[in-house]
Amino acid sequence: MGGYIMSSTINADTTNGVVVTSDTSGEIKLQSAGADIATVSSAGIAMASGKTLTGDAVLNGKILQTVEFTNNSQVIVNTTVVAPSTPYDTFTKATITPSSTSSKILIFVQQSWFQSATTSSQGMGFRVQRGSTYITTPATFTASYQGVATRSHAYTPIIAYDSPNTTSSVTYTVMGYHHTANGEVRMQYGSSQSSSSIILMEVAG
Secondary structure (H helix, E strand, C coil), X not given: CCCCCCCEEEEEECCCEEEEEECCCXXXXXXXXXXXXEEXXXXXXXXXXXXXXXXXXXXXXXXXXXXXXXXXXXXXXXXXXXXXXXXXXXXXXXEECCCCCCCEEEEEEEEEEEEEECCCCCEEEEEEXXXXXXXXXXXXXXXXXXXXXXXXXXXXXXXXXXXXXXXXXXXXXXXXXXXXXXCEEEECCCCCCCCEEEEEEEECC
16 A cells, blocks of 8 residues: 655664654655665755765766867968977867866867978977876977978877866867978968867766
């Protein structure tokens, strides 16, 4: 025969088994040996202090959120003015706010670039930084020298995995640099204004 229990405390122990005690709190409280484990209310499930859901482990590796940015802003660098190996902002960047300090950030970049070079040692490099901290090593591509000004237009892919250990917003920026003070470099440049992109994915830790 059915009935109505508006709220109750459900306690389980090794002496009495499961004991249900009715009350008027409007909540269902789960206990083990008299100690609170969790409270179920109209707001959801709230774990007691120091308690966690064992099932949380199944979230590890899950994608919690994704942030994407496409950059169409052209950046022109005169390599005779900017010193070699001096990082400069490509303006390919995105900001994400992790939901947990244990989360990891998976980063995918496709950086568009163009350069004109007159020496075989001219080349381009890119790396990703979080704030002012570099999190990747350079990925370098060198333009060939054919006795005349050589033009190279390409996309540089970068994949990185970071542990920011924060729940504050963090910004990931693609930084570029050249190796020889010779020629010109342009980001997001091409016959149809090529774009660059960056994707940030928060992965449950």
